[in-house]
Structures are given as C-alpha cells and as structure tokens.
Amino acid sequence: GEDVEQSLFLSVREGDSSVINCTYTDSSSTYLYWYKQEPGAGLQLLTYIFSNMDMKQDQRLTVLLNKKDKHLSLRIADTQTGDSAIYFCAETAGGYNKLIFGAGTRLAVHP
Amino acid sequence: DAMVIQNPRYQVTQFGKPVTLSCSQTLNHNVMYWYQQKSSQAPKLLFHYYDKDFNNEADTPDNFQSRRPNTSFCFLDIRSPGLGDAAMYLCATSRDGGQSPLHFGNGTRLTVT
Numbered sequence: 001g002e003d004v005e006q007s008l009f010l011s012v013r014e015g016d017s018s019v020i021n022c023t024y025t026d027s028s029s030t031y032l033y034w035y036k037q038e039p040g041a042g043l044q045l046l047t048y049i050f051s052n053m054d055m056k057q058d059q060r061l062t063v064l065l066n067k068k069d070k071h072l073s074l075r076i077a078d079t080q081t082g083d084s085a086i087y088f089c090a091e092t093a094g095g096y097n098k099l100i101f102g103a104g105t106r107l108a109v110h111p
Numbered sequence: 112d113a114m115v116i117q118n119p120r121y122q123v124t125q126f127g128k129p130v131t132l133s134c135s136q137t138l139n140h141n142v143m144y145w146y147q148q149k150s151s152q153a154p155k156l157l158f159h160y161y162d163k164d165f166n167n168e169a170d171t172p173d174n175f176q177s178r179r180p181n182t183s184f185c186f187l188d189i190r191s192p193g194l195g196d197a198a199m200y201l202c203a204t205s206r207d208g209g210q211s212p213l214h215f216g217n218g219t220r221l222t223v224t
Contacts, residue, residue: 043215101153
C-alpha cells in the first residue's frame with residue numbers, strides 16, 4: 001500500500017538552510033506536495049511538484065525530486081522563526097487526488 | 112480571505128451525544144474532503160464528495176457520516192462520539208480532484224468528555 005515517511009524533528013539556527021526529507025512508495029503519484037501546519041491551525045499548501053520534474057524553486061523554497069529513489073526534499077533558505085511549524089509531505093493515491101500524508105516533520109528554529 | 116471555512120474552531124461534546132461539524136467554501140470546487148488528524152499524527156482521509164457523489168474510505172467507521180446539500184457546504188456527522196474520536200477534523204476542497212491541489216480549512220478541534 002501507499003506509505004510516506006519523514007523524519008520527525010529538525011532543529012536549525014535562524015538564517016541557516018533547512019532540509020526536510022521524505023520518501024514515498026506510490027510510483028504512480030503524479031504530484032507530490034508539501035504542506036505547513038502551525039499550532040492549532042489547518043494545513044497550508046506550500047508548494048507541489050509534478051513527477052516529471054526534478055526541481056522546483058519558489059522564492060525561499062526549493063523542492064528536489066528523485067523519482068528513481070522515490071525521495072522528495074524541501075529546502076528552506078534563510079530559515080526564520082516564522083518557519084517553525086510541522087511540515088507534511090504528501091503523495092497522491094488513487095482517483096480524486098486522495099492524499100496520503102507522512103507523519104510530519106517538526107521544524108524548530110532557534111536564534 | 113478564508114476560502115475554506117470551518118465552524119466551529121473548537122467543539123466539545125459528551126460521550127455518545129451526536130455532533131455535527133460544518134465546512135463551507137467560496138472556491139466553487141467540485142470536490143470536498145474530510146480528514147481526521149489525531150494528536151501528532153498524519154491527517155487521515157475519512158471520505159470525500161465529488162459533486163454529489165459520496166466516496167467512503169474502506170476503514171472509516173460507520174459512526175461517521177457526511178452530507179453535502181450543495182456545492183458550498185459539507186457536514187460531518189458523528190452519530191455517537193467516543194473518546195477515541197477526539198481529534199482535529201480538517202475539511203479540504205479541490206477544483207476537480209484530478210491533480211489539482213487540496214485547499215484546507217483551519218480545522219475543528221473536537222473534544223469528547
């Protein structure tokens with residue numbers, strides 16, 4: 001079945017880059033997504049990448065996709081305290097864009 | 112402006128007392144989803160509507176039902192809440208469910224006493 005795995009915790013210093021990694025299992029996923037969740041809030045779509053792309057850049061965010069290894073990463077440049085949140089990787093599974101989420105990576109940014 | 116709106120943000124209900132959570136959208140999207148997210152876990156899909164077509168996940172308990180009276184509104188009904196149903200409930204929409212991204216509301220946190 002489908003499964004998405006992420007490391008649970010990442011701590012970085014303010015101003016450094018953060019890299020959050022994810023592996024997925026469904027090779028038929030057409031899109032892969034990154035969502036951000038702040039405490040007590042819903043999921044905010046950060047970015048997504050089409051499976052025929054290797055990289056997508058959007059301001060401070062860079063997504064890298066290694067389809068052969070089924071590995072996805074999210075790099076946040078110049079990490080700020082406002083980036084502290086839980087980041088979820090998700091793959092599509094089946095019709096109607098059903099998303100399978102990883103358990104989330106909690107990013108802590110310290111001075 | 113919020114495009115997927117969930118009410119209330121916080122809901123407390125008693126064990127066994129039916130409760131309804133609501134979701135509305137201004138995006139005119141065809142697909143609406145309900146996810147359950149327990150503490151420190153990934154969101155898990157309960158069911159979704161494509162227009163009026165209801166699609167239940169195989170492992171969604173019968174205790175959970177949904178209604179979509181029109182394009183804009185979708186409701187989650189929990190017929191007899193148990194302590195294990197305490198969670199954040201997230202509503203999401205998608206334009207056509209093909210590969211268009213999901214847009215989430217801020218969720219309703221349900222407490223069962």
